[in-house]
Amino acid sequence: MMLLEAKNITKQFGGLRAVDQVDLSVMKGEIVSLIGPNGAGKTTFFNLLTGLYSPTFGSITFDGKQIEGQSPERVTSLGMARTFQNIRLFSNMSVLENVMLGMHVKTKNGILNSIFRTKTFHDEERKSKDKAIELLATVGLEDKCEEYAKNLSYGEQRKLEIVRALASQPKLLLLDEPAAGMNPQETLDLNQYISQIRQQGITILLIEHDMKLVMNISDRIYVLDHGAKIAEGIPSQIRNNRSVIEAYLGKGA
């Protein structure tokens, strides 16, 4: 079943075409990677999918709904969650609160409930808290619930960002360079963690530069260069693709 389908996506910033007529589709349950040299337009493409930018033309269908030009808030509530290339946690809030914010779209407590502390309020808070701790336990952060997010180590912050995204119970998880700055062991752990997430039935779209990770984990790979798609296919095809090698290493390599 098709979960995400982007057709003919183009984004023009003044005279610059950051993304040029890109088609991309993700089936339910797949892990799909988006790779390409720096400045190829990968993150811009993520921003288009998640509603931060609206495409100059093209259409995006997610879970049967047209979503191009919708706000990030709306896209998140439809079941898409993301992490960021440079970590964007809520630094002066506790680890637990960060994860509970991830649940914002799945919870309902309003202003009156909160002020009068109704039974519904307490029930929902307790449930969210338990769920958050459970999620944190999957990455071994359950003992750091009360810590400020900014006091975590770099690797822990990366994990927390993924957990926060998972807390919204997304259908599709977008990871923007999750292995950036990680050592080989941490990357290996991440590899395992991403596989675990897939086993829970969550589809994953990944931007990554670590080729070992990408080749290892992806079902299919898309390659962007200068905003245009230059290749797509399974890892073994991409590894031997002439234009991909040229894009990364230059002609004559």
Added chain:
Amino acid sequence: MITILGLALLVLPLAGLSSFALRMFIMVGIYIILGLSLNLITGFTGQLSLGHAAFYAIGAYTSAILSTRYGLGFGITAPLSGLAAAFFGLLLGIPTLKLQGAYLAIVTLGFGEIVRITALNWMNLTRGPMGIPGIPSVSLFGYELQSNIGYYYVIYGLAAVTLLVVFRIVNSRIGRALMAIREDELAAQYMGVYTTNYKVLAFTIGAFFAGIAGSFYAHYVSYIDPQSFTFDESIQILSIVILGGMGSIPGTILGASILVTAPEMLRSLQDYRMVIYGLILILMMLIRPQGLLGGVRFGKGGKAKNDASGSKEYNQAIWRAKSS
């Protein structure tokens, strides 16, 4: 801790305080409400407002007009004043809260001036610079408050309600969304938080309580004029929030206590007192920029763990990390 403080406040007036001291306590109470309401907007939601006195003024004028012209008592004028201020908070918030940082600050500053100048010039409604005299004193359940002791209990009752409401909002799903906006607005949007709606909500609630404070003030001093609601007033409220610590409820209480009483305490220094007052604020910002109780969000335990952010060492470490 909170219980002890509450009990102390409850028995304090019985200890035979001078009427001057009681008056100081009452003013502190008013500024606790103003500080808490602004802290919700600026400290917790991160929206810099330089016009909080406008809501205070709207509340005070609403009460003054309703009580002198229509003979309504505090029990009715106070909630109406809160609602009137909240209405203007909403009206101002909807178009402007899409702005960020300095732009929002300028709009709120402008709003504060508009309200003051309107009060100064709309003679039919506000009597302009002549002000509104003869505002009846607070009467509740048929009893008219004669002494400062009565006012003392009313204002600390109101302050306690404000405290409870702000505390509960902050420690809820709503509060987490507000703080997320302060921390990283874009990331908050990606959590599904409709940031503009939440900012308007914080603004409206903050304005509501400032309006209530204004209502109490009008009934308490019995005379108001536009001079009481100048830009300096907005800055005074903001200073309370900053001195106490942005996003800290106990900090606001401490900040209000210090900044309201300090000018009186320093009175013996005569002309130098405002210099000293300014100096205290400058030193404060140099030594402890996060505010006296910055990082102490909830009043007890847990969150205050070794929070070094904002300290000089911390900033230097961050700077080194960024430049390396």
